[in-house]
Amino acid sequence: MSPVPDPMVGEAASERARPLFAQGLASLPSRARTVSAPADKKASIPSAPGSESTAAAPGSEVAEESMGVLSQLAAKCCQLSLWMQLALFAAFLLLDSSRYFVDVRAMSPDPIIAQSVILYQDLLSVLLCLLAVWRYQGFRGLADTFSAELFHCLPTAVLFALSSACFAHAISLGVGAATAVSLNSLYMPMSAFVSRWMFRRAYGWLELHALALLTFSSLTFCELRSRVIGLSGGLQGASWVVYAQIFSCLACLLAERIFKQRHRDREEPELFCAQKARFDLWGALTSVVVLLFLGAPSPVMIVQKWGHLQVIDVAVRVVQSLMAGVLVKHWSTVAKAVVQCLSMLVVFYLGDVVLLGRGQGNMCLYMLALMVALGAFMYQLGRRQTKKRIQSQAEQPQEDTEDTEDIEAIRGLQRALSDPTDQRPARGLQRRRVTSDEALMPDNQALAPSEFEPLSPTQQLASFVPQMPPVERMQLLDRTWLEEERSRDSQFVAWISSKMGILIQLACVGVFVFFDSSRTIVNDQFINGTPIVSQSVTFAQFGASIVVGLLISVIAEGKAGLRAALSWKEILRCFPVAACFSLSQTFTIMAYSAAVSGMLNTVVGNLYLPLSALLSRWIFGRSYSFLEWLALTVLMLSASVFVLLQDSPKGDTPANIFSTGICYVLLSVCMSCLASMLSEKIMKAGSSHFYIQKVNLDVGSFATSVLMLWVCGVTSQRPQDAFWKERDVGGGKMEAGVFVGWDWRMMLVLVVTLLQNWLAGFVAKRLSTVIRSSAQQLSLLIVYFLGDIWLNHKTFDWPVGTTALVIGLSVQVFAFAGQADKAV
Structure with missing residues (x-):
């Protein structure tokens, strides 16, 4: 898509599409700049007001020759523009x-x-x-520098100076430095x-x-690193850093508006x-x-x-x-903020470890650093x-965009179905026409893509943040099951796909998350340190689950349902899976009996998510x-950091991390x-x-749990695991x-374990295991706020709290990250 020619500048569209270095070269010798265009179009290009025409300008041949040399040099530099921008990125990162x-x-x-500095x-x-x-x-350029344009930069320069002073x-x-860099994350x-x-x-x-993920991760990293190496900054000093960031944010955005000259008419x-x-002159006066x-x-006495x-x-x-000004001019203020966020890692690891000789920290810090990157x-x-x-x-024909009420399918914005191989496109952006005032010039950059695209008034611009789809368009159920059910009961499918049906599905997922977190809380509160037989919980759970399943089968389908539930062929087919479920429950209860805390059990259990995806x-x-893999990685890291911070304010790894539990x-x-x-x-x-x-699976699990009652009692070194051995139940x-x-x-x-087990099976049948495990990460928040803060009275x-927010953000990114039209 070629840029729209600007008659005020009069340059060809191809010159606007050059990278930043080439544009800089073409704009340097402005005394020799003339309006250049192909010979057959020179007459059609209007001259700037108050300037002479190109044909009447003295020395036009020399000017055209100079522009030709500059164009050739710019074309050569275009080939290196990516490397130059990478070098600029690295240099600014190091200096910052x-x-x-x-x-x-x-x-x-x-x-x-x-302040004198x-x-x-x-x-x-x-x-x-x-x-x-x-x-x-x-000298003409010096005179133009101190023209009336100088006063236009006064408010921005004062904000810059106040930021530096604060x-x-x-x-x-x-x-x-740790506190300064930490609070600098608020700038982004x-x-x-x-800028929005x-x-x-x-x-x-x-x-x-x-x-949001960068901000919360950076804040957590800086605070945790400060605790590990003993850095501190008072509340009063930290408030001044916040003031500095507010002034700096406003100043940088105003300066970007001036630097890029995209909203002002200049020839x-x-x-x-x-x-x-101009900025620095006013800044010096403000200082x-x-x-x-x-x-x-006096300044002389200060310098002494x-x-x-x-x-x-x-x-x-x-x-x-x-260099920061160059980045703001040719990239954007937000892109510069992202680069400065990465400088935090250099400050802590290169500065603290290499220059100051401080310790490197712990595993929790490494995971946070990876989350920031x-x-x-x-x-x-x-x-x-x-x-x-x-x-x-913007490339769509105008006749295809007449109906602005239409919703356009956009690749990769959200997963329409739980099945990643589904080909149904996602929906979620409302298209809107732009006016001629919104047609902006291009902003070419290699590391931070264009935020100002060359658009004509007839082209479309998604200038509003993509919204969540309407509730009735969200589909959480498995498509294969939905199509099979449609052939049997179309009215039920119509209801379950309606707004009320979708809300009920979301409510079921929410109830599952609640009971999953409740299971962790009650297991941590009531099993650890009790004289019970650990395998008895698994034994009772599957036994009660069979009874509940048989009752529902009889009530729903009568004797036919009872025969289907107790079909020995289906039970044998499900037996390997049932045995794995029973062993999983057995090992979980044995871990709690071995004094493994609920938080430690959860952090190790985060391996479930990537393993289920594989x-x-x-x-x-x-x-x-x-x-999606990126979101899964961030989700696993943030959940692990969240749990590690429960046991230690510094995020230290527990000493019993490699214990039997x-x-x-x-x-x-x-x-x-x-x-x-x-x-x-x-x-x-x-x-x-x-x-x-569910009954077919639980029969095999119950049989396995009965066998494990004897196996655990014989193989375990703890007398509590053998139900035939006596133990003190209190009072001697x-x-x-x-x-x-x-x-x-x-x-x-x-009761809580039984409800969680049934809801987990229902969610796995209608959705997918990966989505279920992603939703389970939200149970960490309930475990922390309800179990630790309220029940255990932790401070x-x-x-x-910020890591808990990162977990929620990661779950959302994974839920909406899939490409809906991906091939099977």
């Missing part, structure tokens, strides 16, 4: 990371010295920018929110989720160094006012107190400020997805997209995953009702038996 360490040492503890940074930056303007435009004051109050969501309003930028669901682009000189407010002596650290700090800040990558992936979506909409690819032939948990996960996949295959392949299939009373030590608490455990720790 180094600035925090130099600031902490150079600005602390005197606020006057800290800001003043001389602005003065040196002004000098360098003016020299660059004089080099390319001569940051310098925070450093002088003792705020460390603020800039995305304001200021620039009408279109952010898709993936970018918004990635920005030719302006040099970046001229724009930067002088701040120094006078602080009661500072300087050392080599202050000189280095000024140099680093000047270069970092210039994956979040930045997820944002980049979403940015490219939004670009492709906008381009695909097995579903082998058993069902399901293919998952790269974004953990081995029981690992065996339980493997057995449960294999059994869930195979049972899902059996249930979806069979034509019987769910309650009949010795008893033996299968149900020894049972009371009302164990009956509650049995709320905000890093745990």
Whole structure:
């Protein structure tokens, strides 16, 4: 799609499509710039107001020859633009990371010295920018720099200066690099929110989720790293850092508006160094006012107190400020914020470990660092997805877009069905026409795709954030089962696919999540430390499940249902799966009896999610997209970090991580995953009702649990596992038996476990095991807020809360990440 020619500039469309470096070269010698166009179209291009025509301009031949040389040079540089942008990315990442360490040492503890560093940074930056303007435009360029345009930059420059002053004051109050970088993460969501309003930028669901994930992960990482290595910053200093981020966010977005000149009418682009000189000049004047407010002596007396650290700090800040302006001009403020988010990893691992010699931390920190990197990558992936979506909409013929009430199917926005191999497209974007005022110039970039596409008034722009589909269009049920049921009872299928039916399905998933978390809570509260036979819970659970299933079968289908439920052929066919279920329950109860906490059981159990995804690819032939695997990875990491933070505020790995109890948990996960996949295959392949299939499975599980009563008692070294051995049940009373030590608490455990088991089977039959396991991650939130904070009276720790939000975001990303038109 070619850009729309701009008559005010008069350049060919191909020149606008050049990368940033080529555009910069073409805009440098503005004294020699003339309007160039093909010979047969020169007369049709209007001249800028107040300027002479191209034919009448003196020395036009020399100007055209100069433009030809510059065009050839720009074409050669276009081939290296990607590498140049990568080099710019790496250099800015290194400088931005180094600035925090130099600031902490150079600005602390005197606020006057800290502010003087800001003043001389602005003065040196002004000098360098003016020299660059004089080099390319001569004295005419210097005069244009101090034109009336200077006052247009005053509000933005004052905001920049106030941001630097607040940051310098925070450093002088003792705020460390860790706290500064941590609070710097707030810059990213603020800039995305304001740019949405200021620039009408279109952010898709993936970018918004990635920005939130980056923010919460960065905050948690920085706080946890500070706890591990003993860094701290006072609340007063931290508040000044927040003020600095607010001022910086507003200033960067206003500066981006000026740098890119996309919303202003100019006859030719302006040099970046001229724009930067205006900002820094006002910034220097504002710094002088701040120094006078602080009661500072003359600048010469201040410099006499300087050392080599202050000189280095000024140099680093000047270069970092210039590169940040280039990134804002040619990328975007939000893209720069994502790059700065990655600098946090450099600050902690390169700075703390290599320069300061501090410890590397623990496994929890490594997982958080990986989550930050994956979040930045997820944002980049979403940015490219939004670009492709906008381009695909813009390339559609006008006659195909007359009906604005229509909903367009967009690839990869959300999974329409639970089956990843389904080919039904997703729906979710409302198309809207743009006016001529919204047709913006291109923003070419390799690392952060275009946020300003060249659009004509007749083309479409998805300028609103994609919304969730209407409730009646959400389909959670398995499509194969739905089609089979449609042939038997079309009225039921119509109802279950209606708005009320979808809400009931969501309610069932919510109830399942509640009982799954309740099972973890009651097991942790009532089983650990009791004299019961651990296998008795599994034995009673499957026995009660058979009774419930038979009652439902008789009530629903009479004797035919009873015969189908007790069919020995179906029982034998389901026996391997039933045995795996029984062994999984046995190992889980044995893990709790071996003093494994509910949180530790949950963190190891997070291996269930990727393992179920791998097995579903082998058993069902399901293919998952790269974004889905990315979301699964982030979900597993965030759930593990969440649980590790329960036992230790620093996220230390428990000492008994490789104990016998953990081995029981690992065996339980493997057995449960294999059994869930195979049972899902059996249930979806069979034509019987769910309650009949459940009895077929539970008969085999009950038989296995009876056998395990003897096996566990013989092989276990704990006397509590042998039901024929007597044990103290309280008050010196010795008893033996299968149900020894049972009371009302164990009956509650049995009821909750039974309900969770039935709901898990129903969800697996109608949805998929992977979606069920993703929903189960939400039970971590209930376990924490209800079990730990309310029942166990633990103090709320905000890093745990932010990690809980990351879990919810990861579940949403996985749920809507699949490509609906993926081939089987």
